[in-house]
Structure formats: C-alpha cells, structure tokens
Amino acid sequence: MRFYEYEARKIVELAGIPVTKYGFCTSADEARKVAEEIGGPVVIKSQVLTGGRMKAGGVKFADTPDEAAQHAEEILKLEINGHMPRGVLVDPKAEVKQEYYASVVWDGTAKKPLMLFSDMGGIDIEEVAETHPDHVGKGHVSNLLPIGDFEAKQVVAATGVTGSQLNRATPVLARLARLFRDNDMTLAEINPLAELTDGSFVALDAHMEMENEAVGRQKKLLRKELGIAEDDTRETYEPSDFEKNVAAIDAADHRGVIQGKDHGFTGNLGLVIGAGGGSLTLTDAVRNQGGQPANYSEIGGNPSVAKACGLAKEVLEKDGVEKIAVMMSIVSNTRVDIVARGVIKACLELGKDPGETIAIFRIPGAWEDEGFKILEKYGVEYCDRSVSMWEAAGRAVSKIQGAAA
Amino acid sequence: MSILLSKDTTFIVQGITGREAVNLTKECLDYGSKIVGGVTPGRKGREVHGVPVFDTVAQAVEHHGGPIDGSVVTVPPAFTKDAVLEAIENGIKLIVIVTERIPRGDVAQMVELAEMRGARIIGPNCLGLIVPEVCKMGGIGGPAKDAAKAYQPGRVGVMSRSGGMTTEISSSLTQAGLGVSTAVSIGGDAIIGSTYAELMPYFEADEQTEAIVIYTEPGGRMEAQLAEWVKDNNSRLPIVAFMAGKFMDDEEMKGMSFGHAGTIVEGKEDTATEKIARLEAAGIRVVERIDEIPDVVKEKLGAAA
Numbered sequence: 211m212r213f214y215e216y217e218a219r220k221i222v223e224l225a226g227i228p229v230t231k232y233g234f235c236t237s238a239d240e241a242r243k244v245a246e247e248i249g250g251p252v253v254i255k256s257q258v259l260t261g262g263r264m265k266a267g268g269v270k271f272a273d274t275p276d277e278a279a280q281h282a283e284e285i286l287k288l289e290i291n292g293h294m295p296r297g298v299l300v301d302p303k304a305e306v307k308q309e310y311y312a313s314v315v316w317d318g319t320a321k322k323p324l325m326l327f328s329d330m331g332g333i334d335i336e337e338v339a340e341t342h343p344d345h346v347g348k349g350h351v352s353n354l355l356p357i358g359d360f361e362a363k364q365v366v367a368a369t370g371v372t373g374s375q376l377n378r379a380t381p382v383l384a385r386l387a388r389l390f391r392d393n394d395m396t397l398a399e400i401n402p403l404a405e406l407t408d409g410s411f412v413a414l415d416a417h418m419e420m421e422n423e424a425v426g427r428q429k430k431l432l433r434k435e436l437g438i439a440e441d442d443t444r445e446t447y448e449p450s451d452f453e454k455n456v457a458a459i460d461a462a463d464h465r466g467v468i469q470g471k472d473h474g475f476t477g478n479l480g481l482v483i484g485a486g487g488g489s490l491t492l493t494d495a496v497r498n499q500g501g502q503p504a505n506y507s508e509i510g511g512n513p514s515v516a517k518a519c520g521l522a523k524e525v526l527e528k529d530g531v532e533k534i535a536v537m538m539s540i541v542s543n544t545r546v547d548i549v550a551r552g553v554i555k556a557c558l559e560l561g562k563d564p565g566e567t568i569a570i571f572r573i574p575g576a577w578e579d580e581g582f583k584i585l586e587k588y589g590v591e592y593c594d595r596s597v598s599m600w601e602a603a604g605r606a607v608s609k610i611q612g613a614a615a
Numbered sequence: 616m617s618i619l620l621s622k623d624t625t626f627i628v629q630g631i632t633g634r635e636a637v638n639l640t641k642e643c644l645d646y647g648s649k650i651v652g653g654v655t656p657g658r659k660g661r662e663v664h665g666v667p668v669f670d671t672v673a674q675a676v677e678h679h680g681g682p683i684d685g686s687v688v689t690v691p692p693a694f695t696k697d698a699v700l701e702a703i704e705n706g707i708k709l710i711v712i713v714t715e716r717i718p719r720g721d722v723a724q725m726v727e728l729a730e731m732r733g734a735r736i737i738g739p740n741c742l743g744l745i746v747p748e749v750c751k752m753g754g755i756g757g758p759a760k761d762a763a764k765a766y767q768p769g770r771v772g773v774m775s776r777s778g779g780m781t782t783e784i785s786s787s788l789t790q791a792g793l794g795v796s797t798a799v800s801i802g803g804d805a806i807i808g809s810t811y812a813e814l815m816p817y818f819e820a821d822e823q824t825e826a827i828v829i830y831t832e833p834g835g836r837m838e839a840q841l842a843e844w845v846k847d848n849n850s851r852l853p854i855v856a857f858m859a860g861k862f863m864d865d866e867e868m869k870g871m872s873f874g875h876a877g878t879i880v881e882g883k884e885d886t887a888t889e890k891i892a893r894l895e896a897a898g899i900r901v902v903e904r905i906d907e908i909p910d911v912v913k914e915k916l917g918a919a920a
Contacts, residue, residue, distance in 0.1 A: 316719060316723075316805070316806065318805055318806050318835050318836055318837070319810075319836050319837075319839075319840050321722075321723050321726050321727070321806050322723060322727070323723075352727065353720065353723040353724040353726075353727045354724055354727050354728060391720060394718050394719075394720050396719070421718050421719055421720070423692070423716050423717065423718045423719070423876070424718040424720070427693070427718075446870045446871065471871070471873070473867070473871065474865065474867035474868055474871075484779075485777075485778075485779045486777050486778075486779065486803060486874035486875050486878075487775070487776065487777020487778075487779055487780035487803075487830060487832065487859055487874055487875070488777070488779050488780060488783065489873070489874055490777075490832060490859035490860035490862075490863075490873060490874045490878070491780065491857075491859040491860075491905055493860075493862050494859060494860065494861045494862055495904070495905070497861075497862055498861075498903070498904075506873060508874070510779075538779070539777075539779040539780055539782070539783035540765060540779070540782045540783050540786055541757075541779070542754070542756055542757020542758065542761050542762070542782060543638075543754065543757060575757070575761065576757060576758070576761060595783075595786055595787075595790070596790070598787070598904075598905060598906030599783065599905050599906070600904045600905050600906045601906060
C-alpha cells in the first residue's frame with residue numbers, strides 16, 4: 211500500500227523524526243491560511259501517487275499567501291501521469307545547507323531490512339550507488355533483536371560523515387529502521403533528509419510503502435493516525451468491470467479461488483487457466499505461439515461448479531472473445547470434472563456450443579476420467595498430461611487463427 | 616538417497632484439525648510418511664486419521680518420547696509466526712509452512728530464529744517436499760496415488776516457486792524415464808525460508824541427484840543468488856531452468872503482481888529478461904518451452920557421462 215507524501219511525513223513524524231511545519235490542504239483558501247501561519251516563502255506540492263511531479267509543474271514556490279493560494283488552485287486541477295491530486299502540501303521553503311538520503315528496504319537474499327544512507331541526497335540513489343559507491347553506506351538490521359543507534363551510526367560513518375552531522379543523522383536513520391519494522395513497511399525513504407543552515411536535520415520529503423498483507427494489523431496507524439478509509443486500497447490502476455465481476459464471484463463462495471485480470475490484455479482468446487505458476491506458463495505459451503490472450507486468470511483450491519462457470523462466463527462475455535482455452539498444470543486438489551462441468555455450463559447458459567467455444571481443455575490430474583467423460587459428451591477437445599502445456603496452448607492458438615482466417 | 620527427508624523422518628502437523636490439514640494428513644499417511652502427532656490449541660485428545668492431537672508441540676514431543684524431525688504448519692496467517700517459533704523452540708529442525716499471505720516481517724523473524732537454532736524452513740506459500748516412494752511432507756502431488764503417478768524415483772532434483780508446477784515438471788521427468796530424486800516446492804513469496812542457492816549444497820551432497828531443474832518467475836533476487844552460487848562453487852550438477860511470466864516484462868504490466876505474492880517486477884533486475892541473462896551467464900541452461908525440459912536434461916546428462 212502506497213502513501214501520499216503528507217501521510218509519509220506524518221508517519222515519519224510519529225516515529226520521532228523531525229519534519230518542517232507543513233500543512234495538507236484541499237482548497238486554495240486552506241493553502242492561503244497555512245502559508246499565513248508559516249509566514250514566509252513556501253513550497254506547494256501536488257499530492258499524487260506518482261513520480262515526476264516537479265517536471266509536470268506539480269511543485270511551485272510562493273513568496274506570499276496570495277501567491278500560495280493561486281499556485282494551489284492550479285496544482286489542484288493539474289493531472290499528473292493520469293492521476294488527479296488528492297490535495298496539496300504547503301511547506302516552508304527550507305534554507306538547506308546539505309541534502310542527505312536515508313532509507314530502509316527489504317533485502318530478500320539476506321532476509322533482513324537493509325539501511326541505506328548517503329551524503330549525496332536529493333537525487334536517485336541507484337545512480338549514486340553506481341557512480342559514487344563510497345558515498346553510500348549500507349547495513350542490515352535484525353528482525354528479532356532491538357535496533358541499536360550504533361548500527362545506524364556505522365552506516366552513516368561509512369560515507370565519511372562525522373562531527374555534529376553524524377550525531378544528528380544517526381537517530382534519524384535508527385528511527386527510520388524501527389518504523390520500517392514496526393509498521394510492516396516495504397519501503398521507508400527520506401529523500402532529501404536536509405541539514406538546514408541552523409544545523410538541524412529535517413525530513414523534507416518522505417516515501418513510504420506498507421506491505422498489503424499487513425494492512426489488517428496496522429489499523430491503528432492507518433485508520434486512527436492517518437484517517438485512511440477502509441475502501442481506500444490504492445490500486446496501481448482502476449479495476450475493470452471484468453476484474454470487479456470476477457472478484458465478486460470469488461467472494462460470493464468460499465470454495466476455491468478464482469482471479470481475473472485484463473489490464474493490458476486486448477486479444478480474442480479467452481483464458482480460463484490455473485493455478486499461479488501454471489497461469490504464468492500458459493499465458494507465455496499462448497503469446498509465444500502467436501496467440502492474443504483476452505485476459506489473465508487463475509483457478510485454484512478446488513472451486514465449485516458455480517465459480518468455474520462464473521469465471522468462464524465473464525471471460526466469454528468480454529468484447530472480442532471468440533473462444534476460450536481451459537488449461538491448467540496437473541491438479542491434485544482442484545477437480546478436473548468440476549472445472550469441466552463449470553465451463554460447459556457457462557457455454558450452454560450463453561447459448562454457445564461447448565465443442566465450438568472451448569478451443570482446448572487441458573487439465574490433467576484429480577478426477578480426470580470423470581471430467582474427460584463429460585467433455586467427450588459435449589464434443590470438447592481435451593487432452594491429458596501426455597500433451598504438454600506448450601502444445602495445448604499451441605492447439606488453442608491454431609484453432610482460433612483457423613477460425614479467424 | 617535424498618535431501619532433507621528419509622523413510623524414518625517423523626513430523627507433526629500444526630493446525631491439523633483444519634479442513635486442508637485433514638486432507639494433507641491422510642495423503643501423507645497413505646504415502647507412508649510418519650506423522651507422529653498434530654497440534655491444534657484446545658483440541659487435545661482428538662484424533663485425525665488416527666494421529667493424536669495435542670494442545671502444544673511440547674506435548675507432542677513428550678508423547679513421541681524423543682525429538683521430532685519436522686512440522687508442517689498450516690494455520691491462519693495471523694497465527695503462523697507463533698506456531699513456527701513454537702516448533703523451533705521445541706527442537707524441530709525442518710519446518711514446512713503451507714500458509715500464504717503472511718507479512719514479510721513475520722517470515723523474516725521466523726527465518727532468523729531458525730538460523731539461530733539450526734533449523735530449516737521451507738516456504739511459506741508452498742506445498743512442501745517429496746522423495747518419491749520414501750516420504751511426502753505436505754500437500755505436494757496430492758493424494759498418494761496421484762503423487763505416485765507424477766513422482767517416480769530417479770536422477771533429477773526439482774526446485775520450484777510454484778507448487779503446481781513442481782508436479783507438472785516432475786511428471787514430465789517421470790514420463791521421460793528420468794524420475795525425481797527430491798522435489799521441493801520452495802514457495803512463491805518475496806522472502807522464503809530456503810532459496811535455490813540455499814538448497815543447492817544438499818543436492819550437491821546427494822549421490823542420487825545428477826541434475827537440477829528449477830521453475831522460476833519474475834520478482835526478487837533469488838535467481839541472481841543461484842547464479843552467484845553456481846559460479847562460486849564449481850557445482851557438479853547441470854542446472855536446467857524454466858522462466859514463466861515473460862509477458863510481465865511488458866511496459867503495461869509494471870508494478871502488477873501475478874501468480875504469487877513475490878511475483879512482481881519492482882526494479883530492472885526483477886524482470887524475466889534480466890534473470891534469464893544472469894542465469895545463462897552462470898552456465899545455467901534456460902529453456903524457452905516447458906516441454907523441452909526432459910530432453911535438455913537428457914542432453915546434459917549425456918554430456919556429463
């Protein structure tokens with residue numbers, strides 16, 4: 211789950227890391243008031259869940275409250291990369307002496323959080339790591355033991371930073387590591403971490419992401435501290451009707467799991483496929499043999515006839531879908547006969563001939579003899595494990611191409 | 616020979632009274648595995664397919680009268696961490712975590728404690744492991760007769776991020792007469808207990824294993840780690856890899872997750888294209904088509920002989 215900058219700043223603040231006196235506003239009037247309270251030059255920043263704000267004109271400076279209000283009005287109407295802003299953040303224009311970088315991410319190989327620090331802040335850290343590796347400090351922290359300030363100190367010191375800067379930056383990085391662990395973050399980044407002309411350190415911008423699996427147990431932070439609504443899930447894109455309908459069919463029945471996605475798919479061959487790895491393999495196999503999938507889907511965990519039927523119907527009703535391919539890797543839990551019944555039912559209910567509509571049925575495994583008997587009755591072409599997933603996908607592709615020709 | 620399991624391996628099932636766990640218990644018992652107890656808090660005194668149920672792992676160990684080798688953990692995500700820590704602190708050295716949707720922080724904690732205690736975790740979000748005709752630990756391969764059809768003893772070690780594809784690939788190796796030495800469903804999450812590289816030393820030490828097949832997906836750094844391991848260790852085992860989810864490299868799929876929680880392209884190094892290049896640079900053969908696997912393994916074995 212991604213956070214807006216104003217939320218990320220709040221998270222940082224809650225962890226005891228200094229921030230500037232910022233205000234989140236949803237109108238020009240509010241922006242004027244915050245600018246008045248700040249009293250001095252301010253920055254107005256668009257609050258969108260996408261990068262490239264500066265380039266798109268979503269960040270502007272103002273010397274007076276009126277100017278701040280004017281900029282806020284413009285930025286509130288400005289769409290950036292297809293996203294409308296949630297509001298603007300009004301921030302005092304900081305007198306920055308130097309910019310630093312601090313972050314914590316997962317290291318999946320070490321299976322531990324990794325602290326990163328650089329005295330070259332404000333720019334892309336991956337670029338710094340490539341061009342100036344001696345300016346990037348790194349260090350893992352334990353998942354179990356308390357995180358000591360000394361661990362952060364070692365990382366900061368590795369970049370050559372010393373003096374009061376070392377002593378000011380150390381607690382910031384240590385607190386960032388603790389908040390990463392305590393709040394189930396997958397990314398906790400302060401960039402830039404600014405040293406102001408008075409020598410103090412503040413987080414001028416922050417970027418936070420929380421693991422979706424942990425959202426349920428972070429309710430206190432999400433609902434109480436940040437006021438994020440339960441239905442504000444922040445998907446990377448708006449789900450399509452197909453995706454919503456499949457999710458609704460899945461939620462209506464606890465037996466088995468189905469999933470459907472069509473974001474980025476525009477073909478004519480509907481895919482009723484499974485399970486996780488099998489779906490990935492089969493989608494590639496269709497595409498690599500010249501087929502054009504209309505969607506991606508997953509069947510698993512032994513769904514009911516109604517669920518398999520529901521998924522197949524949704525796929526068949528998609529615009530431009532001429533045939534469906536029903537394919538899975540060998541199943542040991544999901545029953546072949548149940549999926550067969552489901553997809554045949556879907557064809558019949560839509561007034562289609564299963565033998566014509568189902569390009570291929572390739573699901574070997576549990577209850578396959580029963581399943582194959584049903585398929586035979588309706589004239590559906592099926593195959594067992596002696597036909598590979600690649601070959602089954604190829605047969606489906608040549609059928610639909612033959613039909614189109 | 617085999618890795619991690621033998622015909623004498625004893626294990627318990629934590630969460631044994633759940634619907635999936637009851638099936639899994641029957642499947643493993645039918646296959647000949649030695650399940651010596653089950654744990655569900657508050658259900659002490661019951662039996663599941665003749666296996667006694669206890670409230671705590673300690674009670675199961677006491678009833679068994681000695682150390683228990685392993686545990687299959689299939690409890691809801693919110694309780695998994697505690698169950699795994701309980702297993703580790705009661706001397707269990709091999710833990711298969713079936714549960715999916717466990718937050719990464721919890722997984723990392725379990726793995727860190729396991730390392731401290733000399734225990735090994737397989738999973739989470741996996742189907743376990745199987746040594747054909749010897750022992751099946753987890754739902755891998757399904758009911759005993761189905762597992763027997765897909766998994767025959769043989770020369771190839773299999774590791775896969777997808778449970779279903781573990782069986783699909785093993786079945787093709789069985790059909791081709793190559794068979795399987797040990798197959799491990801390692802799990803589909805971003806952080807898992809045992810990666811390819813971490814299991815390689817076991818296969819390396821196993822005389823029965825003559826080649827390795829891995830099934831892999833976009834997301835994470837596990838393949839880069841395997842490539843490093845292969846370069847550093849001068850392995851005797853030829854490795855054949857299959858990469859699924861190449862379509863995820865398309866621009867419009869960036870940031871989307873498919874298949875498994877760990878299958879998401881977050882950075883440049885996560886893409887299928889990048890991973891294939893890394894594996895190939897380490898001398899690992901990456902096949903284009905899933906059905907090429909048995910022939911390429913045969914070719915590699917022929918070259919080695």
